[in-house]
Amino acid sequence: MPTLSRSRESLIRSLASRHGRKGSPYCLCDGPRASYEVLTLRPELVEEVILREGTSLPSGVSREPVVLSSAGFERLSITVHSQGILLLVRRPEKIVAEAPVIDPFAFVLDRIGDPGNFGTIIRTARAAGLRQVWMTGGSVDPYSDKAVRSASGAQFAVEVREHGSLEEVLALLGSKGFSRVYRTSPAAGRNVFTEEALFEKSVIVLGNEGAGVGGIPGALDLNIPMPGDAESLNVAQAATVILFEHVRRMSAAGARQHGLSE
Amino acid sequence: MPTLSRSRESLIRSLASRHGRKGSPYCLCDGPRASYEVLTLRPELVEEVILREGTSLPSGVSREPVVLSSAGFERLSITVHSQGILLLVRRPEKIVAEAPVIDPFAFVLDRIGDPGNFGTIIRTARAAGLRQVWMTGGSVDPYSDKAVRSASGAQFAVEVREHGSLEEVLALLGSKGFSRVYRTSPAAGRNVFTEEALFEKSVIVLGNEGAGVGGIPGALDLNIPMPGDAESLNVAQAATVILFEHVRRMSAAGARQHGLSE
Numbered sequence: 001m002p003t004l005s006r007s008r009e010s011l012i013r014s015l016a017s018r019h020g021r022k023g024s025p026y027c028l029c030d031g032p033r034a035s036y037e038v039l040t041l042r043p044e045l046v047e048e049v050i051l052r053e054g055t056s057l058p059s060g061v062s063r064e065p066v067v068l069s070s071a072g073f074e075r076l077s078i079t080v081h082s083q084g085i086l087l088l089v090r091r092p093e094k095i096v097a098e099a100p101v102i103d104p105f106a107f108v109l110d111r112i113g114d115p116g117n118f119g120t121i122i123r124t125a126r127a128a129g130l131r132q133v134w135m136t137g138g139s140v141d142p143y144s145d146k147a148v149r150s151a152s153g154a155q156f157a158v159e160v161r162e163h164g165s166l167e168e169v170l171a172l173l174g175s176k177g178f179s180r181v182y183r184t185s186p187a188a189g190r191n192v193f194t195e196e197a198l199f200e201k202s203v204i205v206l207g208n209e210g211a212g213v214g215g216i217p218g219a220l221d222l223n224i225p226m227p228g229d230a231e232s233l234n235v236a237q238a239a240t241v242i243l244f245e246h247v248r249r250m251s252a253a254g255a256r257q258h259g260l261s262e
Numbered sequence: 263m264p265t266l267s268r269s270r271e272s273l274i275r276s277l278a279s280r281h282g283r284k285g286s287p288y289c290l291c292d293g294p295r296a297s298y299e300v301l302t303l304r305p306e307l308v309e310e311v312i313l314r315e316g317t318s319l320p321s322g323v324s325r326e327p328v329v330l331s332s333a334g335f336e337r338l339s340i341t342v343h344s345q346g347i348l349l350l351v352r353r354p355e356k357i358v359a360e361a362p363v364i365d366p367f368a369f370v371l372d373r374i375g376d377p378g379n380f381g382t383i384i385r386t387a388r389a390a391g392l393r394q395v396w397m398t399g400g401s402v403d404p405y406s407d408k409a410v411r412s413a414s415g416a417q418f419a420v421e422v423r424e425h426g427s428l429e430e431v432l433a434l435l436g437s438k439g440f441s442r443v444y445r446t447s448p449a450a451g452r453n454v455f456t457e458e459a460l461f462e463k464s465v466i467v468l469g470n471e472g473a474g475v476g477g478i479p480g481a482l483d484l485n486i487p488m489p490g491d492a493e494s495l496n497v498a499q500a501a502t503v504i505l506f507e508h509v510r511r512m513s514a515a516g517a518r519q520h521g522l523s524e
Contacts, residue, residue, distance in 0.1 A: 120496055120498075123492065123496065124495060124496070124499050125490075126490045126491070126492045127488045127492040127494070127495050128490055129488070129489030157490075157492070191513070193509075193510040193514065194513075194514075224509075225510075225513050226389045226390070226391075226509070227390065227391030227509060227512065228387075228388045228389045228390060228391040228392070228419075229388070229419070233385075233386060233389050233502075234385065236498075236499070237386050237499075240499045240502040240503060240506075241503075241506045244502075244506075245510075247455075247486075248455040248510075250489065251453070251456075252455070252456075255456070
């Protein structure tokens with residue numbers, strides 16, 4: 001039965017801190033749900049599978065785990081209520097700037113600071129069928145344990161593309177023919193439910209939780225109608241409304257194509 | 263300048279634990295955003311406004327605060343990175359079973375266990391214009407500090423109605439003429455984007471994060487199309503898709519009424 005080397009143990013412990021993660025080619029994945037996804041989606045990136053004694057591998061996964069005593073596992077584990085499985089994973093390779101845009105529109109996260117929000121958005125983008133999510137420098141670490149848990153490992157299913165500042169990301173997308181830019185705005189702007197060209201070779205930028213999206217020369221304001229008196233939606237909820245408006249239009253177009261009524 | 267009595271101080275400390283909250287007529291509100299909402303929406307429920315020295319009241323609020331030293335404030339405060347404002351609040355009065363349904367449909371949360379999810383859903387329901395959210399016994403405490411923070415205090419703007427088990431809630435709604443029940447289902451069912459009568463005197467039930475909604479005799483399955491290969495959406499994201507599909511239809515109906523094209 002495999003065991004965990006000293007150096008591996010101290011590597012894992014170091015990854016629990018932001019400082020230890022910075023620049024590291026590794027990350028951690030915690031809990032059965034995200035672990036199942038990572039083991040299924042990218043098994044070749046998984047370096048160690050660590051179980052607490054008495055815990056089973058997610059069903060459908062065949063992989064020789066390291067089994068630790070409760071005490072040994074707690075020494076490694078990063079969450080308070082760990083569920084007995086932890087992976088040491090190599091980070092996915094960085095996508096080069098030359099790589100194409102493969103979705104009908106580019107979904108850009110600008111300096112999202114909360115790993116829970118970031119992870120939820122990646123998970124939702126995956127469910128909505130996107131294969132890429134774009135982010136700016138200064139955002140959260142997309143492979144922190146919290147982000148991986150919130151995303152249920154979806155950052156191993158979609159390409160997370162990071163190419164510098166918002167200006168740099170927009171310039172890169174513009175050079176690929178994606179030059180009509182929408183920025184979400186709580187106040188006013190084009191209606192997300194009626195803007196016809198919203199998902200046609202466009203760029204949609206969602207901003208930081210506190211500050212929102214900054215000024216972007218030439219960008220169109222995009223508004224989610226809110227009948228209630230609330231100030232605004234959480235950024236992950238705004239992302240969900242936009243992503244599933246795309247799903248709705250796709251499924252309506254599919255129904256039309258098949259001669260069915262909407 | 264007001265000060266904090268010993269008994270108030272120990273009351274506040276007791277509310278940080280689930281045990282202390284249970285059966286208490288009080289709850290806590292933490293942080294500037296939720297505090298602003300509660301002070302604006304339900305000022306008559308606020309018993310104490312407590313600031314850490316150097317922190318200001320949210321603008322637009324006039325209320326005499328208790329100002330504590332950093333050390334005194336930290337002794338009371340419940341979050342690790344507190345932002346220097348804490349309210350002691352009476353819980354809103356329980357809504358009696360006889361009270362009417364005031365929304366076009368009833369949105370029911372069945373045993374939601376995570377205060378962050380619960381709070382996010384309440385906040386989103388408020389933004390979508392709902393004035394009531396229904397919940398079953400065995401759900402999270404709707405007025406825990408985490409739920410209040412995640413909701414930005416929205417549980418003080420909408421009625422949170424709790425009337426026992428799911429069976430009891432559905433029987434009560436049925437007696438008020440809300441008898442067509444939809445339960446969300448990840449597998450199959452009526453399409454949320456095309457089901458015509460979805461928001462017409464209906465009941466929509468969202469289930470527990472792990473278990474989903476249990477069997478409900480006579481209920482219709484409701485499905486959110488998911489082009490991606492993900493297993494499911496987070497319950498708060500599913501709620502957002504449904505709530506903003508309602509907003510979309512309302513705004514489309516409004517545009518038609520005004521003779522505008524969609």
